[in-house]
Amino acid sequence: AQSVAQPEDQVNVAEGNPLTVKCTYSVSGNPYLFWYVQYPNRGLQFLLKYITGDNLVKGSYGFEAEFNKSQTSFHLKKPSALVSDSALYFCAVPQGGYNFNKFYFGSGTKLNVKP
Amino acid sequence: DTAVSQTPKYLVTQMGNDKSIKCEQNLGHDTMYWYKQDSKKFLKIMFSYNNKELIINETVPNRFSPKSPDKAHLNLHINSLELGDSAVYFCASSVGAGELFFGEGSRLTVL
Numbered sequence: 001a002q003s004v005a006q007p008e009d010q011v012n013v014a015e016g017n018p019l020t021v022k023c024t025y026s027v028s029g030n031p032y033l034f035w036y037v038q039y040p041n042r043g044l045q046f047l048l049k050y051i052t053g054d055n056l057v058k059g060s061y062g063f064e065a066e067f068n069k070s071q072t073s074f075h076l077k078k079p080s081a082l083v084s085d086s087a088l089y090f091c092a093v094p095q096g097g098y099n100f101n102k103f104y105f106g107s108g109t110k111l112n113v114k115p
Numbered sequence: 116d117t118a119v120s121q122t123p124k125y126l127v128t129q130m131g132n133d134k135s136i137k138c139e140q141n142l143g144h145d146t147m148y149w150y151k152q153d154s155k156k157f158l159k160i161m162f163s164y165n166n167k168e169l170i171i172n173e174t175v176p177n178r179f180s181p182k183s184p185d186k187a188h189l190n191l192h193i194n195s196l197e198l199g200d201s202a203v204y205f206c207a208s209s210v211g212a213g214e215l216f217f218g219e220g221s222r223l224t225v226l
Contacts (some may be wrong), residue, residue, distance in 0.1 A: 043220050100211070
């Protein structure tokens with residue numbers, strides 16, 4: 001089964017510093033990988049996805065993610081964190097690699113950005 | 116205009132009662148979903164519908180019955196509510212190999 005893992009429950013970073021939220025994947029074949037953000041008491045919002053092509057994917061709100069096949073990782077990054085980036089972040093993968101009707105979500109990482 | 120809207124936002128009810136959550140999307144998407152987010156924020160798919168047809172039923176108890184009257188609507192009815200049903204239920208929609216668009220969630224509390 002296709003899956004993703006987020007090894008950190010929480011990431012703390014100071015405003016203005018770079019941030020990284022980690023995701024590793026277990027997928028047979030070429031992976032499709034997604035990142036979503038959930039602000040408190042809100043639904044999830046799409047940030048970015050990797051389908052094919054450049055390993056560095058740019059997304060919403062200044063976020064980017066780097067696909068690394070050798071390390072089976074898809075870490076979310078931002079060069080300079082904002083307090084407003086504080087939220088819950090989910091990595092996700094469609095089941096079976098291509099079954100977009102059924103996504104498997106990671107356990108989520110809470111990002112705290114301190115002023 | 117809200118892309119995926121679900122009502123009500125909050126439900127508080129007693130064990131054994133029946134409740135419904137409604138969802139509508141105005142994005143023209145073919146596929147709609149119900150996801151459950153538990154108290155630890157873990158998200159799990161429950162159902163997926165494509166053009167009103169059920170395509171995913173993720174071993175959810177049959178007390179949960181989704182209904183899709185048309186491709187813009189997907190409702191969720193829950194019978195005989197149990198304490199363990201307390202969660203946030205998210206409706207979502209998508210098209211093709213695209214990302215999911217989520218509603219704001221319906222927080223169900225069973226007392």
